[in-house]
Each structure stands twice: as C-alpha cells, then as structure tokens.
Amino acid sequence: MLDLAKSRWHPIAAAHDLPLRHVFHGQLLGREFAVWRADDGYVNIWENRCLHRGVRLSIGINDGRELKCQYHGWRYSNRTAGCTYIPAHPADAPARTITNRTFAAIERYGLVWSAEEPQGEVPEVAGLAEGRLLALRGIPVNAPADVVAARLKGYRFQPSGRIDGSAAKVAVEAASTFSVVLRSSEADATTLAVFFVQPVDSNRSVIRGVLDGQVEGAARLAVLRHHNELLSRLRLAVEAEAAREPAPAPLEPVIERVSPELAEMPEESKHGRKATIRVEVARKWLAADGIAGFELRPIKGLLPTFQPGAHIDVHLPNGLIRQYSITNGPGESDSYVIGVKLERDSKGGSTCLHETVREGDVLAISEPRNNFPLRRDSVKTIFIAGGIGITPLLAMAQALNNQNLVHELHYFAQNEAQLAFPEKTSTLGASLKPHLGLSPDQTGAKLREILSGYGPDKHVYLCGPGPMLEAARHIAAEMGWPETAVHFEYFKNTNVIDDSTSFEVALARSCMTLTVPAGKTILEVMRDAGIDMPSSCEQGACGTCLATVIEGEPDHQDVYLNDAERKSGTKIMTCVSRAKSARLVLDL
C-alpha cells in the first residue's frame, strides 16, 4: 500500500527540469505543484492554484522575479508567494497578506525534493557524492510507486565504465517502499545506482535515478541512453502488470482553504508601533557619498511580501524609530535593502545607523507598510527623485521596468558620487535620467521640462527634500496635472505643529467620546483610552495613522494629504492634525 506520510521527503523534479523562466508542473501524492526557479536561483514549490480563480499556476509566466497567473494577471513574489499586484485594482497595493501556499524545496543529488509537512532532513545516501553524480532522465510510469520499486529490485544494467559489456553482476544494496540501491560490477568497473520512486498519485509514479561518478562527453550520452532504454522496457512490463489490477482511485489532496487573513484585505491592524521582525545587518556599505546601504536579512523564516513604495520602521538601539523605504526590485525577497543618508543636525537616527550599527548587528523592524502605492495602469509614469528620495522610487521603477511599462526616473543630485545604488539604477537602462549639480532655478526649469506635456493616464511620483517637492507640486499644478495624478512622499513634516487647541473626538464605531487637551495628539489620547491605532512616523508624513472623518472640521497639519484630500475634510492624520470645530467624529 502507498505510504501517504506527508512528512516524508520525495523528489518531485530533476534540477535540469527547472531552467530559468520556466514553470514545471509537478505532483506528489495527488497534490499538484507549480515549481519555478527565480533568476536568483531560488526554487519555489507552490500550490498549483491561483488564489483568485483557481487557475493552474503551472501555465503562468515566470518572469525571473515573480510568477504571473495567465488568467487575470495576479503576480506572486519569489520566495514568499505573496501577491504583489492585482491588475483589476491598479491603484491599490494588494494586501501584503494575500499569499499562496508554499512547500519546502531542497536540491540534492541533482533532484528537487519536497514534502507536504517535512520532518528531518532529505535522506542521505551513502556513496552518492554531491557534484560527482549523474541524474538520469525521469521515467513517468502509470503504476503505483510500491509496485515500481519492487520491480526495480530486479533491474539489470551495465556499470558506466563498461556500457558495452553484457556480463555485469547486479546486487541490491538496499531497498524500501520508495527507493532501491543497486550496484553493478563487471571486471574493474562498478557503478552505484540509486532509484527514488516519486509517488505522483495512487497509480502514477516517476522513476528518478542517480548514478555515482561523473561521465563526460559521448560516454555520458551512452550511459543516459543505456538506462533510458532499460528503464523504458521495465516501464512497459510494470504498466502491463498494473493494468491487470483494478486501478486504485486517484488521491484527492485537500486544498486547504486559505485563512481569511491571508485571502482578504486585512482589517485595520490593532497594533501600534510594533517591531515584530528581527533582522541581521548582512551587509553595510557606502551606497553613495553620505549614504549608507543596509541589507537586512531575516533571523529566521522569510520576510513578508512588500510592494514597491513600501517602508519599514527601524527600531534603533538608541530608542528612536525611523522609517526607510525598501529599495528592492520585484522578487528580491531574501532581504530588504534600505538607504540611509547621514543628517548630522537631526535627532540622531541616521547618525546611529551610520556610526553605531555594524554588520552582524540585529535590528527590530516592523512589517512593510505601503502608503505610497504605485499605479500600474498609467500610459507613462514619471518618477522625480531628489537625493535620498530615490529609495521608494527605485523600487517602483524596477517594478515597472520588469513589466516593460513606460517610465522615466529623473534623479536629481549634487554630483555623480551622490547617486545611490548604482548596481540597481544601472539595470534601468535609458529610463534613468540623472540631473546633476543644478541650482534651484535650474532645477525649476528642468522640472518644467519634465512635467510639460501632461496627458490623460500619466502619473508622476515625487520624493525628495521639502522645498523641491513644493516646487514640483506647484509646477505640476501649473502645467495642468490634476492632483489625482501627482503622488508624493515627504521625508519629514517641517510644519510647526500647533497643539494648543482642545476639542472632543467621538469614535463612531467604538462608541467612545474622548477629550483631546492642548499638548496631546488625537493618537495619544486614543492610545491612552485603550484604542490601539497603527502609526509609524508620528509626525504627519507617512500616512499610516490615517482616519476617516465623518463629521467636524479637521485642522490639517500633516504633509501626507494632498490639497483636494484636505479640502474634502474627510481624512485626518491623527498623529499631528487636530480640529477647528469643537467636535470631530471619526470612523474608528
């Protein structure tokens, strides 16, 4: 009988079955897999089912970084299988939590191994040395795995060094339900052959054979053909034998319902500034003059899926919490790379990262959060970065570049030495347009040139120092860009916050009325009352603590909302903004 143990490792493919930019269609014990190797070499084994409409992902497109479903174009990230893009919602970042089911993947002996709930290690085979072996062509057989394995015990073959002989003695060195180890010897030649039988389904198997020792050139082909011919003959016999038995019912894998928090847009999260992820500084380097690059790798497990434009909170050893954009391109999911500009006259966040934090240090970070989402339905996207403002736009430009969507990245800096992450920007080719050493007036003139020719469905994304953003927003408005097409992110809020007012805040859903006194923020008062509201920068720049206003007139003091959003009076940043009216009703 078939051992259905979900904990047992089985080979599900040969390493050569996974060339770049291909999706292999695998199956183990009735469960189908979409198997693909990303350009960085990582092997992904996923449930063969798009979370959206259940279409097989094995017919999808492996673009080297992400897997795209053929049906409605949902894109899933290398490693995490987190959804990064839903074309039907081009203006929204999909919830980071929409994630397909993944399975363990290990490459060993020229084969790719998996299991539903693996325990222990992939079995070690005495006598098989990694790198010094030959993987045979996999032979699919329409017969149960145990029947195939039993038949393999009688397999007779020539050792690789005497392929033309006919007098080899073959001994069974070991055998189990799913594997057989044979040794063939003739004269001075001897070859160890290990056959793993992959249980594809109750009545389907694949024979995956591996020989010890390397054979080169024409001899290699002769050995491969020798076994292919003999195993094909064995297959005919086993299939004839199996056909005499009634075919067992196919296995029916349980496709687990994805938990609601993985399948749906998340509810407003209940936690405040929590740093739930521990990362190690795997690399710290000078990414440009005055800018340190940090590569943050998870201590264990995988990092959550990020969307271009997302930032993380970094909790620093000196107690400060700072926000940094993730610069990674799509599919670069083994670490987060951030860029930190040294600002000596600030409160010490950047100084701490530049001078105190070293490679090997552990940092606490938040999950990525995206309040600067990228539309991908634009006919042309213009990115305008000033200095360190390159970081979120770099992630966005790489995403559009990977999808061949039209974009330009205008990068303003003092000089060439200040252009950060050349190894990433160089992949963008001609879409990268550096503008170096311009005076404020020259910058204005260049912005006019860049922003001339607004047309429908064009979008511009701005990130850089405050004065440059102000100038760019003014120029965009003058040149006819509607506010809905102008997206921006400030580093910090330089407004002088007036917290002298006192007012009442009613929380409609929580049935609670609170008084906000002078000197305290809405956010602080809500937290004091036990309402756990998400926040990040807490200075009115990042957009995390946004709340919907049902009634009352907000007193906006942030730099996140655009003018139209401010005038609408329906949104408020609870960390800095207050009320002009005596009472505000919030949808919380």
Add this chain to the structure above:
Amino acid sequence: MITLYDYELSGNCYKLRLLMSMLGVDWKTVPVDFYPGREHKSDWFLRINPLGQLPVIDDDGLILRDAQAILVYLASKYDAAGTWYPRDNPALLGEVSQWLAFADGITATASAARLHDALFYDFDVEAARTGAHRLFRILDEHLWFGEQEGRDWICSASHPTIADIACFPYIMLSEEGGISRQDYPAIRRWCDRVKRIKGFTVMSGVFPAGPAKAA
C-alpha cells in the same frame, strides 16, 4: 496576397497563421464556420477542397490544401533565409518530412480527442488519448536527449523548422482533449521555446510565454 480559409479554433489553421506571422507574410482570412455550421462540407467549399477539410490557401490563384503541405510551400516561397524548410540540406529535409508525418499522427490522436470533448465528435476518445500519450512519450524522449546534446528543436538544426510548427498546435491544445502534458517536461520546455520565436502569435487556448532571460 495569400488568402487563408480559416477557422479560429482549428490547430491546423493555426499552424499556418503561426508560420506566416513568423515569416512576416501578410494574408487575409476567409472565415469558414467549421462548427456548428459545417461550412467545410458546404457546396462552395467542396469546390475548393473536395476533401472538405481545413485549412486551404489561395496564393494568387494557386490553391493548396493540407496544413503540412502548405507549411512546405510557404516556407519554400517566403523564407528568404531558407531555414524553416532547408531545401539544400537533404539529411535535414528528411528529418523535417519524418516529423511532418509525426505531426499527422498527433492530429489523428490529440486533435481527435479534442474534437470529441469540445465539438462532440463521435470518436473513440480513449483510443485517441492512448495514441497521443504514446506519441508524446516518444517526442519527450527525443527532446530530452536533444537538450542533453545541446539541441533546442525537433530536427537537428540550430534553428526551428516547420516540423516544430507542425507539431506545436495540437500538443499545446491537448488538454482540451483530456491529455495532460504533466508527464512530458521536455515537451513543456520546448513549448516555451516555440512561444519565444519572434513573430509567435496565440490562439484561443494557447497562452504566451514570458521573455527569456537576457544573456
């Protein structure tokens, strides 16, 4: 100007659309309502092809039937580089012809199963599927050893030939006849390569591949 008597869901018509697209040849289409209209058995069509089969082309008065024959004609006439149907290479030409005949076998099995499942033809579908799997095993083995020898295509040339075009459509559409390609990983990889040929075009049921990794 070439006129193609065409049915959108026919893999045999798709072969010609594929090759003409890859060769950059212009053509116009006369749609023939194969199903449910059975227009290929109508009087006017039987005058063009007494066999009552699609596809047919009319190239400035030259009327030709049979997908494989038309592939030979189109490649001979319109491929200036002479690679799709290599007339000056007898050994390769023999291989091409051998696999064109193999493509007829795929039509007789995989296409028949699809006609049974999708267009309700009264065929022995189990025999058709068994026959298709037998051919697919042979082709998968051939392509797997080709990969081991550094060969990407069905024939032993460094470029695709009309043999690849003749075999591709009904392999790619086999699942519509209940024939999975899961057991044929080398065929699946070859399908990706065909989809990456410049000028490749899709039909209903055939999806595009993404770009190969730039070297």
